[in-house]
Amino acid sequence: MIKYKLFCKNCDKNFDSWFASSIEFEKIKRMKLLNCHQCNSKNIVKSLMAPNILNSKKEEKLIENKKHSKIKNKIREYQKFIKKNFEYVGDNFAYEARTLHYSKDKSKKNIYGNSNLKEVKELKEEGIETEIIPWVKDLDN
Numbered sequence: 001m002i003k004y005k006l007f008c009k010n011c012d013k014n015f016d017s018w019f020a021s022s023i024e025f026e027k028i029k030r031m032k033l034l035n036c037h038q039c040n041s042k043n044i045v046k047s048l049m050a051p052n053i054l055n056s057k058k059e060e061k062l063i064e065n066k067k068h069s070k071i072k073n074k075i076r077e078y079q080k081f082i083k084k085n086f087e088y089v090g091d092n093f094a095y096e097a098r099t100l101h102y103s104k105d106k107s108k109k110n111i112y113g114n115s116n117l118k119e120v121k122e123l124k125e126e127g128i129e130t131e132i133i134p135w136v137k138d139l140d141n
């Protein structure tokens with residue numbers, strides 16, 4: 001079964017009707033068996049705002065949102081790991097990364113903090129291992 005939103009050009013009424021299939025709908029329309037529920041006019045067109053199209057749009061949005069929250073959860077997991085294993089250095093990231101890189105102390109310390117693309121690029125050019133990860137705020141749901 002398929003539901004169509006129909007529109008009567010004669011009295012401007014919108015109404016829904018069920019059909020066995022789109023082919024059946026075309027047949028009924030061709031045979032002029034389609035008439036308005038309100039004024040009986042045969043001047044009926046299929047409305048472009050078919051409810052099944054609206055629904056799939058809505059579903060698309062839902063799927064899109066789900067995808068987003070999946071990615072967000074991944075980032076959150078990543079953040080948790082970093083917060084646990086890395087030391088936060090705030091806005092001094094580039095400075096701290098450099099200090100670590102050039103210090104004689106070779107004990108591996110991991111740090112994380114805020115930086116900008118230019119600084120990260122410079123760090124990479126100096127051979128300092130740096131990764132950029134997207135960060136979501138804790139309260140941002």
Ligand SMILES: [Zn+2]
Nearest residue numbers: 008011036039
């Ligand atoms: Zn009508």
